[in-house]
Amino acid sequence: MTANVDPVIDADLDAYIDDQLDVARRIEVEAFLSAHPEAAARVMSDLRMRDELRVALAGSRGMARPATTDAARRLERGLARGRVLAVLQRAAAAAVLVAAGWLANGIFGPITITKVVASTQPPAYVDDAIAAHRTMLVRETMPSQREAPTYNADEIRAATAIVMPSLPDDWKIRDVQVYPSRFGPSVEMALETKDLGLVSLFAIRPGTFDVVKPTVAPSGDISSAYFQIGDVAYAVVGRGDAGSLDRAAEKLAGTLY
Numbered sequence: 612m613t614a615n616v617d618p619v620i621d622a623d624l625d626a627y628i629d630d631q632l633d634v635a636r637r638i639e640v641e642a643f644l645s646a647h648p649e650a651a652a653r654v655m656s657d658l659r660m661r662d663e664l665r666v667a668l669a670g671s672r673g674m675a676r677p678a679t680t681d682a683a684r685r686l687e688r689g690l691a692r693g694r695v696l697a698v699l700q701r702a703a704a705a706a707v708l709v710a711a712g713w714l715a716n717g718i719f720g721p722i723t724i725t726k727v728v729a730s731t732q733p734p735a736y737v738d739d740a741i742a743a744h745r746t747m748l749v750r751e752t753m754p755s756q757r758e759a760p761t762y763n764a765d766e767i768r769a770a771t772a773i774v775m776p777s778l779p780d781d782w783k784i785r786d787v788q789v790y791p792s793r794f795g796p797s798v799e800m801a802l803e804t805k806d807l808g809l810v811s812l813f814a815i816r817p818g819t820f821d822v823v824k825p826t827v828a829p830s831g832d833i834s835s836a837y838f839q840i841g842d843v844a845y846a847v848v849g850r851g852d853a854g855s856l857d858r859a860a861e862k863l864a865g866t867l868y
Contacts, residue, residue, distance in 0.1 A: 612839050619639065619640055619643040623636070623642065627640045627855065629661075632854065634719045655690075660718070660753070677769070677771065683865070733828035734817060734839075734844065735793070736817055737837050737846055738792070739792045739797060739813070740799075740811065740813035740815075740835055740846035741835070743788075743797065743811060743848075744810075744813070744849070747788075747799060747811055750786070751809070752859040760784050760786060760787065761787070762787050767787075767798055770789070770796070771795075771796045771797075771798060771816075773796075773797075773798055773814045773816060773843055774843060775800075775814060776863040776867050777865045778802070778812075781804070782803070782804050782805040783802065783804075784802060785801040786800070786801035787800050788800075788801075794815055794818055795815070797813060797815040799811055799812075800812040800813075804859075805851050806850055806851070807851035807852075807855055807856065807859060809850075810847055810851065811846075811847070811848040812845065812846050812847055812860075813848060814844070815843070816843055818842075818846045819842070820841060821841075823839040823844070824838060825837070825838040825857050825861045825864055826838065826857075832850060833849070833850055834848070834851070834852075834853040835847060835848040835849075836859065836860035837866050838860055838863075840867050840868075844864065845860070845864070847860045
């Protein structure tokens with residue numbers, strides 16, 4: 612098992628130079644320096660300067676001039692002050708960010724993540740459902756493409772292992788097609804509805820077992836409401852109101868329980 616090691620920061624390097632670390636932390640810092648040549652070069656330079664200052668302050672056997680010793684003391688204090696200022700600058704920057712957050716919170720109210728931002732991306736099969744719906748719209752403009760309104764739920768189940776939900780009485784079936792997809796055969800039904808206009812009911816086996824409540828997934832000019840029950844997923848796709856699609860999906864899902 613690999614031990615967790617705290618990241619080495621500038622404050623650790625400064626403490627290493629000043630002999631203010633315990634043995635365990637010094638070993639961690641030295642391991643860091645062995646893997647970071649640039650940081651090691653800076654530390655070695657600071658160590659050399661520290662030792663030169665100590666020699667000067669010691670008076671080099673009492674022969675150093677007072678002016679030299681005084682300059683060395685001032686330089687040592689300046690270096691220490693520089694390290695302290697660097698730490699304070701980092702702390703001040705963090706404080707500014709926190710203060711800015713509180714100020715924004717006071718001016719604009721609590722900062723929250725909206726449902727749109729926080730929501731997860733829709734499953735991949737929703738893209739297939741939208742593509743099938745767009746294909747259906749193209750077929751609608753081509754008189755040569757014959758519609759297949761004949762619908763047999765048992766036949767679809769036997770051929771694709773997909774159980775289709777029961778449709779509302781006022782929904783009229785205009786076309787039923789089986790499309791290939793990355794997950795295997797899928798079923799796409801073109802339906803004429805009173806409230807939503809022309810919509811698609813798409814069904815597919817996505818390869819996972821899950822229970823997903825109806826969820827709206829806007830996509831430009833086309834919206835969808837998808838849900839999954841067991842190993843079959845469904846999507847109601849159309850240009851109608853997203854909320855109406857969601858309610859329609861809830862009714863369809865209810866017929867499968």
